[in-house]
Amino acid sequence: MKILVAVKRVIDYNVQIRVKEDGTGVVTDNVKMSTNPPDDNAIEEAVKIKEAGKATEVVAITVGEEKAQETVRKALAVGADRGIHVKVDGILEPLAVSKILQKIVDKEKPDLVFMGKQAIDDDCNQTGQMLSALLNWPQATFASKIEVKDNKLEVTREIDEGLETIEINFPAIVTCDLRLNEPRYASLPNIMKAKKKPIEEIPASDLGVDVSPRLEQLKVEEPPKRKAGIKVANVAELVQKLKNEAKVI
Amino acid sequence: MEYDVVIIGGGPSGLSTAIKLKQLDPNLNVCLLEKASEIGAHILSGNVFETRALDELIPNWKELNSPIKTKVTKEKFLFLGKTKSLSWPTWLLPSVQQNHKNYIISLANLCRWLAEQAENLGVEIFPGFPASEILYNEDGSVKGVATQDMGIDKDGNKKDSFEPGIELLGKVTVFAEGCRGHLGKQLIEKFELNKGKDPQQYGIGFKEIWEIEDKNHQEGLVMHTAGWPLDNSTYGGSFMYHAENKQVFVGYVIGLDYKNPHLSPYDEFQRFKTHPAIKKIIEGGKRISYGARALIEGGFQSLPKMFMPGALLVGCDAGTLNMPKIKGSHTAMKSGIIAAETINEHLKENKDLSIYEDKFKNSWLYKELYEARNVKPSFSWGLILGIIFTGIDQILFRGKLPFTLKYKHADHETLKPANEMPKIDYPKYDNVITFDKTSSVYLTGTNHADNQPVHLKLKDPDLPINYTLEKFDEPAQRYCPAGVYEVQKENNVNKFVINSQNCIHCKTCDIKEPSQNITWVTPEGSGGPRYGNM
Ligand SMILES: Cc1cc2nc3c(=O)[nH]c(=O)nc-3n(C[C@H](O)[C@H](O)[C@H](O)COP(=O)(O)OP(=O)(O)OC[C@H]3O[C@@H](n4cnc5c(N)ncnc54)[C@H](O)[C@@H]3O)c2cc1C
Numbered sequence: 001m002k003i004l005v006a007v008k009r010v011i012d013y014n015v016q017i018r019v020k021e022d023g024t025g026v027v028t029d030n031v032k033m034s035t036n037p038p039d040d041n042a043i044e045e046a047v048k049i050k051e052a053g054k055a056t057e058v059v060a061i062t063v064g065e066e067k068a069q070e071t072v073r074k075a076l077a078v079g080a081d082r083g084i085h086v087k088v089d090g091i092l093e094p095l096a097v098s099k100i101l102q103k104i105v106d107k108e109k110p111d112l113v114f115m116g117k118q119a120i121d122d123d124c125n126q127t128g129q130m131l132s133a134l135l136n137w138p139q140a141t142f143a144s145k146i147e148v149k150d151n152k153l154e155v156t157r158e159i160d161e162g163l164e165t166i167e168i169n170f171p172a173i174v175t176c177d178l179r180l181n182e183p184r185y186a187s188l189p190n191i192m193k194a195k196k197k198p199i200e201e202i203p204a205s206d207l208g209v210d211v212s213p214r215l216e217q218l219k220v221e222e223p224p225k226r227k228a229g230i231k232v233a234n235v236a237e238l239v240q241k242l243k244n245e246a247k248v249i
Numbered sequence: 250m251e252y253d254v255v256i257i258g259g260g261p262s263g264l265s266t267a268i269k270l271k272q273l274d275p276n277l278n279v280c281l282l283e284k285a286s287e288i289g290a291h292i293l294s295g296n297v298f299e300t301r302a303l304d305e306l307i308p309n310w311k312e313l314n315s316p317i318k319t320k321v322t323k324e325k326f327l328f329l330g331k332t333k334s335l336s337w338p339t340w341l342l343p344s345v346q347q348n349h350k351n352y353i354i355s356l357a358n359l360c361r362w363l364a365e366q367a368e369n370l371g372v373e374i375f376p377g378f379p380a381s382e383i384l385y386n387e388d389g390s391v392k393g394v395a396t397q398d399m400g401i402d403k404d405g406n407k408k409d410s411f412e413p414g415i416e417l418l419g420k421v422t423v424f425a426e427g428c429r430g431h432l433g434k435q436l437i438e439k440f441e442l443n444k445g446k447d448p449q450q451y452g453i454g455f456k457e458i459w460e461i462e463d464k465n466h467q468e469g470l471v472m473h474t475a476g477w478p479l480d481n482s483t484y485g486g487s488f489m490y491h492a493e494n495k496q497v498f499v500g501y502v503i504g505l506d507y508k509n510p511h512l513s514p515y516d517e518f519q520r521f522k523t524h525p526a527i528k529k530i531i532e533g534g535k536r537i538s539y540g541a542r543a544l545i546e547g548g549f550q551s552l553p554k555m556f557m558p559g560a561l562l563v564g565c566d567a568g569t570l571n572m573p574k575i576k577g578s579h580t581a582m583k584s585g586i587i588a589a590e591t592i593n594e595h596l597k598e599n600k601d602l603s604i605y606e607d608k609f610k611n612s613w614l615y616k617e618l619y620e621a622r623n624v625k626p627s628f629s630w631g632l633i634l635g636i637i638f639t640g641i642d643q644i645l646f647r648g649k650l651p652f653t654l655k656y657k658h659a660d661h662e663t664l665k666p667a668n669e670m671p672k673i674d675y676p677k678y679d680n681v682i683t684f685d686k687t688s689s690v691y692l693t694g695t696n697h698a699d700n701q702p703v704h705l706k707l708k709d710p711d712l713p714i715n716y717t718l719e720k721f722d723e724p725a726q727r728y729c730p731a732g733v734y735e736v737q738k739e740n741n742v743n744k745f746v747i748n749s750q751n752c753i754h755c756k757t758c759d760i761k762e763p764s765q766n767i768t769w770v771t772p773e774g775s776g777g778p779r780y781g782n783m
């Protein structure tokens with residue numbers, strides 16, 4: 001069984017995001033970038049399944065600019081076997097990414113595609129679902145537990161009402177929640193080994209996918225500043241304020 | 250894993266060592282460990298950059314898209330009174346304080362660029378891996394280092410994600426951890442490298458980056474101040490560098506030999522920004538970054554021996570900063586270059602590592618530090634006398650006076666009891682020009698994975714409350730620029746709280762704690778600030 005895992009390069013979650021003065025986007029120059037956190041969970045789960053003898057190969061793929069390759073390298077350092085880097089410069093929307101992933105799926109023929117539930121940069125929460133539609137494969141989103149049963153997956157999903165457990169057939173798409181597992185550290189020897197693992201570079205133009213944006217971005221601005229908090233003396237005052245001032249209870 | 254050379258720290262000194270080694274011999278196996286999540290993320294500096302060492306290391310840096318763009322075009326020096334300011338003619342400044350050939354840069358970005366050059370030459374760089382332990386051979390020489398274990402919980406137990414540290418062995422190990430390196434400190438003690446030297450001197454430096462209004466911005470302007478808000482007996486001053494993209498780098502440096510335990514370096518810096526001469530420049534702008542880092546200021550008199558069996562110290566880990574210039578980047582780089590030459594001859598011709606000292610003595614670096622040696626100690630007589638002496642020493646004699654002033658005390662010895670010193674009433678933060686520590690630390694992007702052991706170790710856990718609070722009003726609450734230390738009252742009992750997840754790795758506590766009761770050790774890899782263009 002082969003698992004394809006999609007990893008995206010985003011601004012590190014600890015970084016204070018700053019909006020560009022002209023409102024065209026956020027500042028990314030000299031800003032620490034990392035793998036989108038739930039994508040780390042997706043890789044971890046795929047590697048665990050392989051370690052349990054239930055998969056034979058884990059392939060990590062990223063779509064993006066030159067430097068995005070770092071995320072594939074990192075995936076290789078925590079256990080993916082090989083990588084694919086589809087090179088695209090400029091703005092990428094979920095539809096374009098899922099179309100590219102579709103082409104790669106056609107070529108690689110994986111049994112499962114693991115992805116993050118959403119990317120923390122634009123929070124779209126769309127790529128997995130769109131890919132599922134394009135491929136006409138079943139999907140399990142927001143997975144917090146995955147069990148492989150022969151040619152089937154039992155997936156526990158984080159939903160508003162609590163947890164939902166579903167069963168889906170192979171081939172399938174799973175988008176992963178942060179609660180799925182605790183990603184491992186990349187050890188020094190594994191980082192060294194990862195440098196020797198192959199990464200196939202494919203220019204997006206070779207795939208014949210139209211990646212031009214379908215959305216027009218009007219403006220990026222900071223959320224309004226929150227007012228400073230106040231201290232309350234006791235619980236009674238808190239309840240009173242929540243009731244009468246905030247009117248939330 | 251075995252290498253020819255293992256380098257600890259990816260600042261200007263470590264990166265220069267790595268680059269020079271590979272230039273001298275491309276076949277050398279060189280690796281470099283950095284505790285930050287990426288190169289540059291723990292670098293904080295002014296920075297007005299003198300290119301002398303870089304010209305030697307990478308002569309064609311201008312053609313390689315280096316992040317050195319803004320030439321210094323204008324200089325100002327102000328004496329600040331409480332509301333007034335007096336401009337000092339720059340032609341009357343000692344030549345060491347003149348900057349017309351220098352550039353305003355982000356040292357963090359320069360390090361990122363140097364790291365690219367090093368990787369292109371084949372240096373293996375591992376960010377996110379702090380060296381936490383020195384390894385010794387049986388004969389006592391340095392064998393290498395071990396990296397920090399990952400995945401230990403706060404009680405010291407292994408988590409599921411546990412990943413043991415790795416031993417990295419080098420024929421020579423180079424320590425380039427910057428000011429108050431936590432391994433460098435151990436080496437200096439073990440090999441008595443500071444024997445016969447004056448006690449080391451430190452300062453704490455703050456920096457904020459502001460994006461300011463066009464009308465207030467003069468790209469290339471370098472401004473320094475002395476005076477208010479510090480009193481005559483406290484050593485310190487400010488810098489303000491107008492960089493590209495409408496940014497100014499505003500900072501403040503205070504000598505850690507200050508005496509009043511009520512003094513809060515952070516609040517002095519915040520207050521400084523409210524001076525009319527400063528406020529008018531940043532008003533209407535936006536603060537986008539904050540950070541702090543200790544500087545090593547002892548210079549010539551305090552410089553330890555920089556070689557020992559199997560290892561070398563370079564840059565601020567030893568203490569090569571030139572204090573009157575407030576510059577340590579070019580000197581750190583030069584020491585790295587000399588270290589690399591030493592190592593190459595050591596490996597090829599079996600020469601002893603002690604040739605590092607001879608090479609150092611024959612370099613412009615030595616001459617520079619020697620001539621600068623009397624400036625900082627003269628300020629122990631106060632600002633006014635310090636300035637007069639410095640004028641004579643630097644302008645008339647160009648540092649060649651036939652004597653050397655001494656430092657008498659280490660910085661942790663200088664605090665006076667709290668009840669003997671005046672309390673200082675700092676103004677409230679206005680959240681426009683001045684800010685509280687919490688919102689400042691927020692801008693540093695600091696994070697340490699939770700559930701790990703506290704990396705600020707107390708030798709005696711009861712001392713802060715039983716002694717330091719009583720005698721010095723626990724100054725850690727004030728000298729820590731990140732609000733890590735708090736004294737909290739619980740049911741009328743005082744408790745010393747360490748919010749180690751906020752630590753921005755400045756090392757001030759390790760230096761200033763009056764009983765040397767706090768030891769900074771490396772936290773889990775990638776922890777700490779995520780500075781951008783600091
Ligand atoms: C990169 C990243 C992306 C994420 N994306 C998502 C996402 O898309 N969707 C999602 O559901 N989750 C997401 N999460 C997870 C989510 O942010 C956290 O799991 C969640 O906020 C945890 O909430 P908590 O209340 O359990 O814990 P905490 O994080 O500890 O929350 C504490 C909350 O309580 C408040 N609080 C703390 N102490 C006190 C006190 N003494 N008095 C009053 N209030 C207090 C804090 O202000 C905070 O709001 C993401 C996390 C990360 C790191």
Ligand SMILES: Cc1cc2nc3c(=O)[nH]c(=O)nc-3n(C[C@H](O)[C@H](O)[C@H](O)COP(=O)(O)OP(=O)(O)OC[C@H]3O[C@@H](n4cnc5c(N)ncnc54)[C@H](O)[C@@H]3O)c2cc1C
Binds near residue numbers: 283581
């Ligand atoms: C506020 C301020 C203003 C300054 N202004 C100027 C200026 O205008 N011009 C100038 O030339 N100089 C200036 N300096 C001084 C200059 O920044 C330093 O001299 C210079 O950075 C020293 O370089 P270094 O390589 O020795 O150490 P650093 O730059 O401190 O680099 C050390 C590196 O080693 C890493 N490290 C430390 N310990 C470990 C470990 N155990 N394992 C792995 N990695 C580790 C650190 O994370 C860091 O990245 C200023 C300094 C400050 C604080």
Ligand code: SF4
Binds near residue numbers: 754755756757759769
């Ligand atoms: S805990 Fe120590 S090293 Fe960390 S920020 Fe505070 S003073 Fe600096």
